[in-house]
Amino acid sequence: MAKKLEKVDVVVVGSGWAGGIVSAELSKAGYQVVMLERGKDQTRSDFIGVKDELRYSNRYEMIEKLTGDTITSRVSIGDAALPVRLQKDMNTGTDLGGGSMHWAGSVYRWRSYDFEIRSKTIERYGEGKIPEGMQIRDWGITYDELEPYYAKWEQTAGISGEPDPLGDKRSNEYPNPPMLASPAIKLFKESAKELGLHPYQMASGNMSQTYTNPDGETLNQCMFCSFCTMYGCDFGSKSDPLATVIPTARKTGNCEIRTNSLVRRVIHKDGKATGVLYTDTRTGQEFEQPADVVVLAAFTFSNNRLLMLSDIGEIYNPETRKGTIGRNFTGQFNSTFLGATGFFNEKKFNYYMGAGGLGGALSDYDADLFDHTNLDFIHGGGIELRQYGDAAIKNNFVPKGTPTWGEEFKEKSLFYAFRTLTVWYSAAVMPWWHNYMDLDPTYKDEFGDPLLRITNKLTDQDKNIAKFGIEKCAEIVEAMGADIIDKDELPDQFDHSYFGMHYIGGVAMGEDPETSAVNNYLQLWEMENLFVVGGSALPHFSSHHPTPTIGALAYRAAEGIDKYLKENGGLLTQPKASSVKA
Amino acid sequence: MTNNKNSNQDTQDLSRRKFLKSGGLVAGGLLGGSLFGGLLTNQFQKGTKDEATPQADKPVSFDARTFFSRNEDFALLSAATERIYPENKNGMGAIELGVPYFIDRQCASNWGRNADDYMHGPFPTVIKTDGYQEEKRQNNEVITSSSVVKVPAGTANYQTKMTRGTFFLEGLTAMEKTSQDKFGDRFVNLEPEQQDEILHMFEKGEVKFSGVDSSDFFRLLRQTTIEGVYADPVYGGNRNMEAWRMKEYPGPIMSFLDKIEEEEFIVMEPSSLRNYQGL
Numbered sequence: 001m002a003k004k005l006e007k008v009d010v011v012v013v014g015s016g017w018a019g020g021i022v023s024a025e026l027s028k029a030g031y032q033v034v035m036l037e038r039g040k041d042q043t044r045s046d047f048i049g050v051k052d053e054l055r056y057s058n059r060y061e062m063i064e065k066l067t068g069d070t071i072t073s074r075v076s077i078g079d080a081a082l083p084v085r086l087q088k089d090m091n092t093g094t095d096l097g098g099g100s101m102h103w104a105g106s107v108y109r110w111r112s113y114d115f116e117i118r119s120k121t122i123e124r125y126g127e128g129k130i131p132e133g134m135q136i137r138d139w140g141i142t143y144d145e146l147e148p149y150y151a152k153w154e155q156t157a158g159i160s161g162e163p164d165p166l167g168d169k170r171s172n173e174y175p176n177p178p179m180l181a182s183p184a185i186k187l188f189k190e191s192a193k194e195l196g197l198h199p200y201q202m203a204s205g206n207m208s209q210t211y212t213n214p215d216g217e218t219l220n221q222c223m224f225c226s227f228c229t230m231y232g233c234d235f236g237s238k239s240d241p242l243a244t245v246i247p248t249a250r251k252t253g254n255c256e257i258r259t260n261s262l263v264r265r266v267i268h269k270d271g272k273a274t275g276v277l278y279t280d281t282r283t284g285q286e287f288e289q290p291a292d293v294v295v296l297a298a299f300t301f302s303n304n305r306l307l308m309l310s311d312i313g314e315i316y317n318p319e320t321r322k323g324t325i326g327r328n329f330t331g332q333f334n335s336t337f338l339g340a341t342g343f344f345n346e347k348k349f350n351y352y353m354g355a356g357g358l359g360g361a362l363s364d365y366d367a368d369l370f371d372h373t374n375l376d377f378i379h380g381g382g383i384e385l386r387q388y389g390d391a392a393i394k395n396n397f398v399p400k401g402t403p404t405w406g407e408e409f410k411e412k413s414l415f416y417a418f419r420t421l422t423v424w425y426s427a428a429v430m431p432w433w434h435n436y437m438d439l440d441p442t443y444k445d446e447f448g449d450p451l452l453r454i455t456n457k458l459t460d461q462d463k464n465i466a467k468f469g470i471e472k473c474a475e476i477v478e479a480m481g482a483d484i485i486d487k488d489e490l491p492d493q494f495d496h497s498y499f500g501m502h503y504i505g506g507v508a509m510g511e512d513p514e515t516s517a518v519n520n521y522l523q524l525w526e527m528e529n530l531f532v533v534g535g536s537a538l539p540h541f542s543s544h545h546p547t548p549t550i551g552a553l554a555y556r557a558a559e560g561i562d563k564y565l566k567e568n569g570g571l572l573t574q575p576k577a578s579s580v581k582a
Numbered sequence: 583m584t585n586n587k588n589s590n591q592d593t594q595d596l597s598r599r600k601f602l603k604s605g606g607l608v609a610g611g612l613l614g615g616s617l618f619g620g621l622l623t624n625q626f627q628k629g630t631k632d633e634a635t636p637q638a639d640k641p642v643s644f645d646a647r648t649f650f651s652r653n654e655d656f657a658l659l660s661a662a663t664e665r666i667y668p669e670n671k672n673g674m675g676a677i678e679l680g681v682p683y684f685i686d687r688q689c690a691s692n693w694g695r696n697a698d699d700y701m702h703g704p705f706p707t708v709i710k711t712d713g714y715q716e717e718k719r720q721n722n723e724v725i726t727s728s729s730v731v732k733v734p735a736g737t738a739n740y741q742t743k744m745t746r747g748t749f750f751l752e753g754l755t756a757m758e759k760t761s762q763d764k765f766g767d768r769f770v771n772l773e774p775e776q777q778d779e780i781l782h783m784f785e786k787g788e789v790k791f792s793g794v795d796s797s798d799f800f801r802l803l804r805q806t807t808i809e810g811v812y813a814d815p816v817y818g819g820n821r822n823m824e825a826w827r828m829k830e831y832p833g834p835i836m837s838f839l840d841k842i843e844e845e846e847f848i849v850m851e852p853s854s855l856r857n858y859q860g861l
Binding site: 048049051052053054058059060065066067068069070075076078079080081082083084085086087089180181182183221222223224225226227348349350352353354391392393395396404405406407410411414417418441442443444492493495496497 | 665667668670693696697698701716717718723731739740741778812813814816817828832837838841844845847848858859860
């Protein structure tokens, strides 16, 4: 029997950027907030001395353990889904601060084209440009409307950067100057410039200088130690929830953080959420936490599964194309980061140094910044050269045709260590009628609840856009003077690898409740006191990493929840039927 | 210290492979791991001789098998890792770097026991196909352990009931059997080219055992060998950071703030996690 706790104003499920921002903003506004995190508590001192490649990059120390719970995966509706059993293939965050603790720190706003993708595509190319079954739509919010929230998140996170010369209008500068450019990045930028492109220093959540954010949290200057992605930062130089929004929420005295608290159901009655049911993972004790507003901010997979298990909303059915929960699933898959690798015989780069968000970027082939009239895909991708800093296990690059083991491999992998630069195209990924999430009929979690099942197929759009990007990357690598240029190969099909944590949709925003689950405050159409925040709200995957967009929408959701509580309820935006069925 | 080669002629003559090939080690349990480990210790001793104090003249190694109970398995594993990452003009090979002990300890760890992975059934029979073919199934059909599921070749799926440790044991047993079937001799007694031939057969998925594809086993063996070569020495491989020296990788360093813009490649004497943690 669950122990019923005292009611609070807001219960927030998840402690990453999404849950952290909502908790900070609402506790600052004076609401009583309880934040529930399934993983353990952690602090900066947990990361002192973690620079251990095997433990973190190869054994996934900071990634959720799959012992009791994972997803199942298949390509087509007719296939059998099998569980994704290894952490190597299934990276989701856990512990206080969530997946945001071990992000790289790469920062891109999504583009004005994204938010009105359907209208703008039709406007320029006609309706025939959008293939049947591609479920793109306008988001119910424009770039200009979201811009102030982007700016707010960038201030909180202390982003270091310079404006993209091809970027959309900004209301202010980044709060910190861009990171220092290494020789490899300078080479990339100079070579791209010679090709007539518009490179710039990518913006990052790694700090170019010591910075205090508007909430009074101080971040330190980045040391380029290279241990960012998959690691917690031991210097406090990477913008993450533990360095920013979590202490901000804590110091209000209004936010109680409970770790080891795994939420298993949203409880609801008469169309309203009344709270959540959770289990203390150490004792097995169940608790009911009542609240006026329930916020799910537990990553795409958990947000979707919690709604499905709690019987809230209608699960998407691909046969009828009806239902909104689980719809518009996308992510960055094995077709996303393809490009070209250059091997340099005469040059050696200090590529063991770096930072997660250290790199050069360009947007010439992004979004709709180039003409798609004669192209067999829509949208585009960002081109990047990233200097994460390669440790020794990862750094075993050899030119194509070299054996992958034995004496020749050893010799060449040692020779080409730090002589290898990769330029990739992070292609946008569109939603399709046949790519979605629902519950698996066979596999269960440790409590006997069905696992989330993902059905995801690579389409011609995915392959065509990747092929285009590979060629563009190869041109740049050639201009950089590489002696050997290896182009990535197109994958035959999705490989069931959920590596990199960028999986979105399923509780996607929009203006029509027929095709969207939440409105532009991330308020569930069907349950007005339930807000579903995070990547789950994004209707398609743009050309870059999603964190700033998740951060911006979380600020927007927090504003909506405040409004909802002040005005005693109601839908914050009115539904509109789309003129075109997406 | 930066010289990877041994100056001592006696030891050099006893190269890893020749030593294994001599048969004395693998045939007789008596001559098992301790001699093996002892030899490694001796070799390291020379590397550190100049700096060692007289009392520390004999660095003690406590290397021993904690997972592989049969020395025959360990000797085969050692020989296979050495073919994957052989001693050559660049420097030490897998054995001298301690990779077999690294793998032994990894197999005994949570990773080797798949303690952090989803290991609940059913475990259907998985058949790998070239190129993706859509299956015709009833929607929501329940999978059972006797179901047969086709997946595209090369996918990252791990659908066996075996833990990685068991997978290693079964894989090594299958390698030994293949060696006997093909060459009529034990794997450790084969010529390097013959050993490579068997590894290639496994790499191509030509050997089936215990319901798995040998290419999956080879991938695991190859990846774990590379990890053992290059992981921090705290895990038992990359002895004395020799692999980092070969690669000119400096290990965990606190700050490169003053070096990130430098044009020239900087070679640093490597530093380990132990040093980074201030121990």
